[in-house]
Amino acid sequence: MYSARTYWLCQVLGWTAWTIANGMVYGAYTGNRQPSQMFATVWFGVAGFLGSHCLRLWIRRAGWVALPILPGAARALGAAIVTSTGVTVASLLVMIYGFHFLTWNSTRLSGYVVNILFWTAVFSLWLALYFGAHYFARSRRAELQALQLDLTAREASFLALRAQLNPHFLFNCLNSIRALISEDPPRAQHAVTMLSSLLRYTLQSGERTDVPLSEEVDMVEEYLALELIRFEDRLQIERDLPAATLPARLPPMLLQTLVENALKHGIARQTSGGTVRLSSALENGCLMLRVSNPGSLAPPAGAPGIGLDNARRRLQLRYGDRAALELVQQSSPEGPVVLATVSIPQ
Numbered sequence: 364m365y366s367a368r369t370y371w372l373c374q375v376l377g378w379t380a381w382t383i384a385n386g387m388v389y390g391a392y393t394g395n396r397q398p399s400q401m402f403a404t405v406w407f408g409v410a411g412f413l414g415s416h417c418l419r420l421w422i423r424r425a426g427w428v429a430l431p432i433l434p435g436a437a438r439a440l441g442a443a444i445v446t447s448t449g450v451t452v453a454s455l456l457v458m459i460y461g462f463h464f465l466t467w468n469s470t471r472l473s474g475y476v477v478n479i480l481f482w483t484a485v486f487s488l489w490l491a492l493y494f495g496a497h498y499f500a501r502s503r504r505a506e507l508q509a510l511q512l513d514l515t516a517r518e519a520s521f522l523a524l525r526a527q528l529n530p531h532f533l534f535n536c537l538n539s540i541r542a543l544i545s546e547d548p549p550r551a552q553h554a555v556t557m558l559s560s561l562l563r564y565t566l567q568s569g570e571r572t573d574v575p576l577s578e579e580v581d582m583v584e585e586y587l588a589l590e591l592i593r594f595e596d597r598l599q600i601e602r603d604l605p606a607a608t609l610p611a612r613l614p615p616m617l618l619q620t621l622v623e624n625a626l627k628h629g630i631a632r633q634t635s636g637g638t639v640r641l642s643s644a645l646e647n648g649c650l651m652l653r654v655s656n657p658g659s660l661a662p663p664a665g666a667p668g669i670g671l672d673n674a675r676r677r678l679q680l681r682y683g684d685r686a687a688l689e690l691v692q693q694s695s696p697e698g699p700v701v702l703a704t705v706s707i708p709q
Contacts, residue, residue: 370419374412382408406457414450414482415489418442428497439490447482451475512680515673516572516614539592554592557585565616572681576643576650577609579618583641586619590626597636598626608643611650613707614677620670621654621703629656629701637697645709649685652705659699660692674705682708 386404421442422428427435455475540558543551564582591598618641625639637657644651671688678686685708693700 374416378408378412378415381411403458407454410450410454410457411482411485411489414446415486417449418446418486418490419493421446422493428494432494432498436490436494439494440487443486443490444479444483447479447486450482451478454478508680512572512677515677515680539589543592554589557588561585561589571615573612574615575609576604576611576613576618576652579613579615580604580609583619583622586622587639594626594630594636597633598630599636599638601638601640603640603642605643608645608650611643611645611707611709613650613652613705614674614681617674617677617705618652618654620674621652621705624670624703625654625656625701629658633657648709650705650707650709652707653702655693655700655702657698658701660690660701671703678705678707 382405385407386401418439422439425438425442427438429435430438455478540551540554543554561582587598587600591600622639622641630636630639640653640655642653644653671690675688678688687704687706689704691702691704693702
């Protein structure tokens, strides 16, 4: 969005140039260069300046710039006609009582109509420039946000891949698979397949802006299956994912980030482990994702780290204030619980 300083600069320079050009054209056409005529020309410039500024205030108060082009332009054109009528009446009063160029008896209805049409044409041109500047700024801002969103999505992919490839994760996962090779070879093979699928999904997620919840859930199930090899009985999973919510769209790796945070800051810090609960719902046109884990928000267990900060930034870039990610402390019969809630418009 351009600044107020730019607006006032364009207003002053534009109407000044219009006044000078208007005076030169009128003087050359009529040969009338009397001071009173020059004053009248200046008045028309001032009237255009004030009328267009009132038009701007009307547009801003009504919020028409935020509308699509056709509805916004149609409303603005109606406002331009009203403003043109007001400027015509004001100009008539100035011409009669200020410059004494006219009298009430000398005015004609056709003169009113011509002046209204003239000012409507002038203000329509002004509106085209005004709306054009706004739509251009909006387009540039949308392009910038799209680039930022793409960059952040790729950053999320890298961070998720780095988290999965860190030595601690691979050491635990590979040791678990190694133990399974002699005890349960088919399960070991399946674990290797899940690890490969998880890493492939992580690599590919940076190329997509959103995915269906069903796809994200499948990936999270593979991640949890690998972690169950390590945590065994210390980790219990409860799911409440209605089928109606599975087609809903969300940024890739978002649910995985919440689950990973629950395991890292919840289950891993509890000697006896605990239960991670996943749920989804459609509420008021939004997909609601909730992930809870035993633990506390008090540091260091509740430190959000890079993952949640990245998730919040991605949601802000993609949805603005319509999306949210919140962490709250709750109590349960099993002890303190941290609940992560994400709201994503659909």
